[in-house]
Amino acid sequence: MTQAKEGGASIRLLLVDDHQLVRDGLKARLGDLDDIVVLGEAANAEDALAAAERLQPDLALVDVGLPGMNGIELTSAFAASFPALRVLILSMYDSRGYVQSAMRAGARGYVLKDAPSAEIIAAIRAVAAGGVYLSSALTAALSGPPVESSLLTEREKEVLILIAQGASNKRVAQKLDVSVRTVETHRLNLRRKLGIETAAGLANYAIKRGWIEE
Template sequence: MSEGGGAKIRLFLVDDHQLVRDGLRARLGDIEEFEIVGEAASGKEALAAVESLRPDLALVDVGLPDMTGIELTSALGERCPVLRVLILSMYDSQGYVMSAMRAGARGYVLKDAPSSEIIAAIRAVAAGGAYFSSALTAALATPQAEDNALTEREREVLILVAQGDSNKRIAQKLDVSVRTVETHRLNLRRKLGIETAAGLAAYALKRGWIKG
């Protein structure tokens, strides 16, 4: 998102159904802070367009004709690292949510969610945070290790990562070296099997360690 007061959040829509894209335009087009800069009906179209349009955030469906939205999320991350991805899907299974997070998605919202929730998700993700639909509570980041497998310091690092702090900022807050923070984050990935900051945010959110 561009710096400066009044900057709009530039959105790109990816869904293979024109009706859905039209509906999103209708739901989001009247929000003053949003600007819909483009849309695509397939992953290939999306990848071809985002580099020139440079949106801040892409709303991506899981079911696309040429690749999954999960695969597209990963490809977008490689091609446009600053682009944030919010999955907007009809699928509410744990597998889809976890796969989306591992691919780099910063949020996951169901298509039938109220407009207010979709808007809140866009704002949260565009601001650098994470957002997961309230209807997905049961699917959020089921741990692959028990909480007591984490040390107290690892838990502290996890919470700060989930809140959006950088390694440098975490090191300053905990009065440790950046290398030590990196080691803790490596241990978190190994113990929990969660690769992304969004995944850690979902894990912390489910346990009540942070507020959504």
């Protein structure tokens, strides 16, 4: 755990990523800075919530792809339990759907994992200061039209509806006469296009569009 350096006030940071290598790399880079202190780290949402309660950080740097409760769901949980805690999403996904879902959940920024370290640091400082930060690489994704169902293929829509109705991957594969791996690929595409990871989220999406009944 990084200790505070002498001098001015520091940004008290919680790192949340399920990859130890990523956390170690971030701690090594941020450890050279006078204005950012890594208070703690977590590999999953449950540990992150416990750490936030214990450490009371100013900002959480959160990966989207956490096991169990994902980073967007964790952001919502942070907003409910720790309204003063600012969240900056650090993600490998550059889709409009993910960005919109994260910001709706309460994130104050979204930066890509492959961004230069200087940009990640700038994002931390901007969000900690009360601003909003979106990675410069997201400009193209956010300047286009909203993601809508017209961007889904017919098969993706079929998969979405079946999952929304409670079907497992195996059952979807049987219904559509495809392999389970194919269904998993369609589910990955749905996540990338819509920024929705859970079956409940897909059900809500389908209900709003009249594809299934509530």
